[in-house]
Amino acid sequence: MVLEGVHLLPGMVPRRTEQAIVVHAVLAVNGEDVHRTHFHVRDSATSGVRAMDKYLDQLEEIRRLQDYIVGRAEKIGVPVIESSNPERATAELMELVLASVEELEAVV
Numbered sequence: 241m242v243l244e245g246v247h248l249l250p251g252m253v254p255r256r257t258e259q260a261i262v263v264h265a266v267l268a269v270n271g272e273d274v275h276r277t278h279f280h281v282r283d284s285a286t287s288g289v290r291a292m293d294k295y296l297d298q299l300e301e302i303r304r305l306q307d308y309i310v311g312r313a314e315k316i317g318v319p320v321i322e323s324s325n326p327e328r329a330t331a332e333l334m335e336l337v338l339a340s341v342e343e344l345e346a347v348v
Contacts (some may be wrong), residue, residue: 242254242311243285246305246306246309248312249309249312250264250266250309250312250318251312251316261337261340261341262340263336263337263340264313264317264318264319264334265319265320265331265333266303266309266310266313266318266319266320266321267308267320267322267323268306268310268320268321268322268323269306269322269324270295270322270324271324272299272303274324275302275303275306276296276299277298279292279295279296279299280292281345318319319331319332319336321333334346
């Protein structure tokens, strides 16, 4: 199961559980222009289903929330992955997952 979304603040979900491998990470967009482009790309990919203008109008607030989430992640040691390159971000996330699996196998 994957839990994702801006509503999941780092530290909300336990880091350890016997029933699952838990991998925490935060995806972030470093540049404001890159962030703005994400909304344009998403608008094109979804044929305008999600109101791009609404997000662009609130970009300053969105970036402020991202800064808070990234700061919280860094404070408690949750990896922050820069997501402007989806392939690289996916690879980094998969490395975290595989490292967690290897860690578990070493203990068992």
